[in-house]
Amino acid sequence: MATAYQKIAISTALVMGCSFCPLAQAQSLNQCGNGPLMVSKKQVGMASYFAQNCSQSWEKQNIQMDFSYNQSIPEWAFKRAATHLLKRNVKDAKIHALFNPITDLYRPVRSGDLYRLKYDHTTQTLSLSLNQQGLGQLKHPLAQQYFNIWLGPQPFSAKLKQQLLN
Secondary structure, X not given: OHHHHHHHHHHHHXXXXXXXXXXXXXXXXXXXXXXXXXXXXXXXXXXEEEEOOOOOOHHHOOEEEEEEEOOOEXXXXXXXXXXXXXXXXXXXXXXXXXXXXXXXXXXXXXXXXXXXXXXXXXXXXXXXXXXXXXXEEEEOXXXXXXXXXXXXXXXXXXXXXXXXXX
């Protein structure tokens, strides 16, 4: 009798697990490009861009950017750069304050650290993690606009933007 229950439980688990397989595949991201993070002609790390479809606009899908560092960088540098680049790329001043909760999450990094910024288009959620530890999220219809820092009309680096999107 116990064996029959085990078989039913295993069969149910397999069916339920497989029913989520298409969803997992639909959410998978492809690496589209990468490039060096240059600050004052010094490489401080590498950036990588991931999307569901590399040939589709980054504004219409799930995307992710990874930033791996080979230098120590203080948190104030991240916060100052993010604030400046958002003001340069997002013209509506009311939107700038929307991003403060994410920008405030930045921590200092050391060589070997990895920041990950991920956007889920379906839930309109922007997530920030450091070394695979979630720091926080922002759920808002305009949350994806945070990527304007690197992919906007006046990005952190035009050369990096081209390397990420090509």
